[in-house]
Amino acid sequence: MCQILAKLHNKPSEEIYQFLDELNRGAAQLAITTIKNNNVRKKMLTQFTGDIEAEFPAFSPAEWTRLLARLALLLPSAGKEDTKRFLSHISGCDSFRALVSSLSQAYMSLLPMNQQGICSALLTFLESQHAMTGSACALGQETSLDWLQKNLGAFAANARYEDFTRLMTGFSGFNVRDNLTATQLAHVFFDPGVLDDTSMVETLLVSLENRPALDISAFVAEFVATASQQGLPSLANLQVRDAMFSAIFRKLQGQFATFSISQYKDWFQNKLSLWLGSINASALAAIPRNIPCGIYQIIMSGLEGSFQQMSPASHEDVYSFAKSYLSAKASQGGGPCVENTRGSLGWLQTNLGSFSSLATYTDLIDMNGDFSIVDAVAGLSPEQLAAYTLASDVLRDMDKAGKVFSSLSSRTIGDFIDAFNAAAEQRNLSQLPHGDVRRFILGQIFCHLSTVFELFSTEDYVTWFGRRLGLFLSSLNAENLGFLPSDMTCNSLAAIVKILNKHKAQGPYENPEHIYSFIKRVLHFQLQNSGSACTQNTAADREWLLQPRSMLCLLQHDSLDLFSAEVLAQLTVQTKTIYSPSAIQMVLEVIGNKKEPLRYLSVFLEDFNTFVLKNSDSLGSPKVRETLLMASAEIIFPQITDMSLEDTATWLHRLRILLPHVNATVLELLPLSMPCPYYQALIAAIDGVYPVLSARKKHDVYEFQKAYLTAQFTDSGSACQDGTTGTKDWLQKNLGEICSVAKLSELQTFYPDIAGVSFTSLCTEQQ
Numbered sequence: 109m110c111q112i113l114a115k116l117h118n119k120p121s122e123e124i125y126q127f128l129d130e131l132n133r134g135a136a137q138l139a140i141t142t143i144k145n146n147n148v149r150k151k152m153l154t155q156f157t158g159d160i161e162a163e164f165p166a167f168s169p170a171e172w173t174r175l176l177a178r179l180a181l182l183l184p185s186a187g188k189e190d191t192k193r194f195l196s197h198i199s200g201c202d203s204f205r206a207l208v209s210s211l212s213q214a215y216m217s218l219l220p221m222n223q224q225g226i227c228s229a230l231l232t233f234l235e236s237q238h239a240m241t242g243s244a245c246a247l248g249q250e251t252s253l254d255w256l257q258k259n260l261g262a263f264a265a266n267a268r269y270e271d272f273t274r275l276m277t278g279f280s281g282f283n284v285r286d287n288l289t290a291t292q293l294a295h296v297f298f299d300p301g302v303l304d305d306t307s308m309v310e311t312l313l314v315s316l317e318n319r320p321a322l323d324i325s326a327f328v329a330e331f332v333a334t335a336s337q338q339g340l341p342s343l344a345n346l347q348v349r350d351a352m353f354s355a356i357f358r359k360l361q362g363q364f365a366t367f368s369i370s371q372y373k374d375w376f377q378n379k380l381s382l383w384l385g386s387i388n389a390s391a392l393a394a395i396p397r398n399i400p401c402g403i404y405q406i407i408m409s410g411l412e413g414s415f416q417q418m419s420p421a422s423h424e425d426v427y428s429f430a431k432s433y434l435s436a437k438a439s440q441g442g443g444p445c446v447e448n449t450r451g452s453l454g455w456l457q458t459n460l461g462s463f464s465s466l467a468t469y470t471d472l473i474d475m476n477g478d479f480s481i482v483d484a485v486a487g488l489s490p491e492q493l494a495a496y497t498l499a500s501d502v503l504r505d506m507d508k509a510g511k512v513f514s515s516l517s518s519r520t521i522g523d524f525i526d527a528f529n530a531a532a533e534q535r536n537l538s539q540l541p542h543g544d545v546r547r548f549i550l551g552q553i554f555c556h557l558s559t560v561f562e563l564f565s566t567e568d569y570v571t572w573f574g575r576r577l578g579l580f581l582s583s584l585n586a587e588n589l590g591f592l593p594s595d596m597t598c599n600s601l602a603a604i605v606k607i608l609n610k611h612k613a614q615g616p617y618e619n620p621e622h623i624y625s626f627i628k629r630v631l632h633f634q635l636q637n638s639g640s641a642c643t644q645n646t647a648a649d650r651e652w653l654l655q656p657r658s659m660l661c662l663l664q665h666d667s668l669d670l671f672s673a674e675v676l677a678q679l680t681v682q683t684k685t686i687y688s689p690s691a692i693q694m695v696l697e698v699i700g701n702k703k704e705p706l707r708y709l710s711v712f713l714e715d716f717n718t719f720v721l722k723n724s725d726s727l728g729s730p731k732v733r734e735t736l737l738m739a740s741a742e743i744i745f746p747q748i749t750d751m752s753l754e755d756t757a758t759w760l761h762r763l764r765i766l767l768p769h770v771n772a773t774v775l776e777l778l779p780l781s782m783p784c785p786y787y788q789a790l791i792a793a794i795d796g797v798y799p800v801l802s803a804r805k806k807h808d809v810y811e812f813q814k815a816y817l818t819a820q821f822t823d824s825g826s827a828c829q830d831g832t833t834g835t836k837d838w839l840q841k842n843l844g845e846i847c848s849v850a851k852l853s854e855l856q857t858f859y860p861d862i863a864g865v866s867f868t869s870l871c872t873e874q875q
Contacts, residue, residue, distance in 0.1 A: 113155055121160045128156070128178040135181055142184050142217060153182040157193060164197035169206040172198075176210030183214035188225025195233045201245035204233060205258045212261030227266035234259060234275050244275035252280045253287060269295035282308060285315040290323035294330035298338065306347045313355040324359045328379045335382060342417055343382055353386035361394035372403050376410030384410060385417030392429040397436065401445035404433055405458055412461035427466040434459060434475040444476050452484040465489040469496050482508055485515035494527035498535060504542050513552040521556040525576045532579065540579055550580040550588055558591040566600045573607045581611050585619045589626035594633040598642035601630045673699070673708045677715035689735040696739030705743050713740070713762040720765055730769060737766035738774055745777035748786060756786050760793040768797045770805060775812040780819040784828035787816055791844045798845035810849050817842060821858035829859070835866035847871040
């Protein structure tokens with residue numbers, strides 16, 4: 109052959125064509141479809157295409173078809189580079205399609221590597237066409253199937269689904285589903301809207317079910333990988349999930365008999381993860397019953413991963429499957445799948461997982477005669493623990509009771525008690541047999557509820573005291589009741605007392621004095637916070653509240669300092685404290701003794717002002733207002749020199765409601781050393797209430813002004829003249845409206861240069 113090739117080298121194309129035609133005729137007579145020797149075949153293909161390559165640019169589509177027909181015996185050796193050589197001389201889609209058609213006829217004879225290489229070359233050409241013309245040889249109104257077959261032919265099997273959708277606008281994978289590989293078909297499910305359309309999914313599944321088993325595996329692997337890439341942890345449309353599970357499992361179940369351990373693990377713990385939520389009795393029945401425990405545990409582990417996605421019916425089906433399998437193992441003698449487990453809890457978790465919640469106490473013993481409930485409490489449901497508590501000696505054994513209750517929480521204790529009471533009723537149990545255990549259980553119940561009592565409504569208290577705790581109430585003690593919040597509502601307390609009174613008819617309480625102390629604690633709290641010991645709906649209560657001494661009695665309690673500023677403000681305005689000067693004084697004393705009294709007082713005044721502004725007639729008597737202003741000033745004014753000017757203005761704003769009651773005693777609290785801007789801010793604030801000031805209070809303010817300005821003049825030689833522009837400006841900033849009571853001669857002692865004319869025109873007019 110080498111000699112023949114040497115003779116044909118560089119010969120005219122006519123002689124090469126003549127040789128190829130003779131070669132094909134001879135091969136046809138001998139029924140030879142290809143030259144067996146790959147090296148010879150590859151060498152011939154390379155030499156012949158190289159010798160006639162100069163003619164390629166002028167080839168028509170028909171000539172490309174004729175050339176590749178002549179090269180048919182050699183095409184099984186064609187690869188990516190050969191295809192690229194052909195394509196480098198093709199510029200039109202018609203010639204490209206002729207090439208694709210001819211190469212496709214040799215597809216089955218090509219090595220997988222060459223199939224992929226040719227596909228890559230074809231895609232590169234189409235991408236180039238798309239970039240240059242905006243169309244990857246999509247001619248006219250041809251369908252997706254036409255475009256796929258004519259532009260990629262058999263090599264479409266080697267492309268990615270996204271290649272199709274990228275190169276052809278409007279490509280419909282759904283319409284060409286039967287012409288796609290299993291991996292490509294998986295991507296069609298992720299086209300917009302498909303996974304929400306049961307009908308479309310079922311149509312696609314028909315295409316899938318007609319494929320061999322290996323295609324199912326490829327489809328599932330690609331679907332799961334794509335779902336993961338797209339952040340899809342589960343299938344939202346349950347009808348779609350059910351349909352897909354049914355189709356996949358039907359194809360899969362015939363292989364179970366030959367599955368290896370690794371295959372069971374791969375399918376049930378990985379590949380089927382998106383669909384196992386649709387497991388049902390029919391599918392579970394297809395799993396061989398003679399599988400070893402190791403495979404059973406692999407299957408249950410996979411099903412456990414989909415527990416949350418299953419319906420109650422599926423939970424029942426899986427549990428029935430597990431119970432049947434484990435019971436059969438137990439009946440055969442020996443331990444029911446105890447290998448690879450540790451103790452009863454390990455056995456439960458490995459062999460039943462979350463499905464163990466469906467088992468009864470009797471079921472567990474039937475499946476595993478050595479099963480110990482006490483060792484497995486952490487894996488049991490409240491209902492199972494309740495059944496065990498009544499069916500065993502737990503009610504006589506405090507250690508076992510402790511282990512049972514250690515596995516419960518505030519979230520599960522209610523379900524436990526409900527199941528416990530239901531089982532007790534079935535057994536006609538009206539009294540627990542062992543007092544110490546009863547007291548222990550009651551303590552455990554209250555301990556578990558301690559974190560949620562604060563959230564209880566009256567209805568919650570009725571549920572627990574009236575329905576759930578009937579078998580335990582007689583043992584109530586101070587420790588139990590200490591968990592109940594003092595700030596429960598009066599309605600909640602009333603409901604509890606009503607229930608306890610009714611329960612008393614069933615027998616005496618062990619600690620009635622503890623119950624009384626609890627009631628008194630809540631009533632006292634209500635008295636502290638509302639001024640009423642839960643008697644709001646009685647006429648006597650309203651009369652009692654009108655007596656100031658009742659609030660005095662409340663405020664003298666030594667726990668008042670535990671209240672927040674907001675609560676104190678609410679207490680002051682809503683419980684008649686606002687009508688008692690002595691009560692107001694006590695409130696402010698509490699505030700003054702705080703670690704940060706200014707911060708505490710600021711919150712108090714903000715809330716106080718908000719309420720009073722909404723209810724202007726509720727500010728109490730003048731004496732109360734004077735007391736509140738005085739007590740507030742005692743906290744604020746001595747610290748005014750340590751504040752910023754902005755803070756000083758803020759405080760004066762908070763006191764605005766009370767400033768009409770300013771007097772000499774209040775003003776004496778202000779340091780005469782405070783800066784002029786601070787003093788001027790005070791004068792501006794007093795100006796705001798000037799119209800309602802009595803003559804006496806105006807005189808008190810004026811006396812303070814003289815004292816302050818004299819001190820400033822003595823100390824610095826200037827009575828706050830800096831920042832003022834003449835007598836009028838000085839009078840407005842330093843005396844304000846109070847200048848109406850001022851005397852010129854008195855002002856001249858600290859402002860010698862005061863202009864008498866300006867004083868007379870401004871201050872005399874105000875008089």
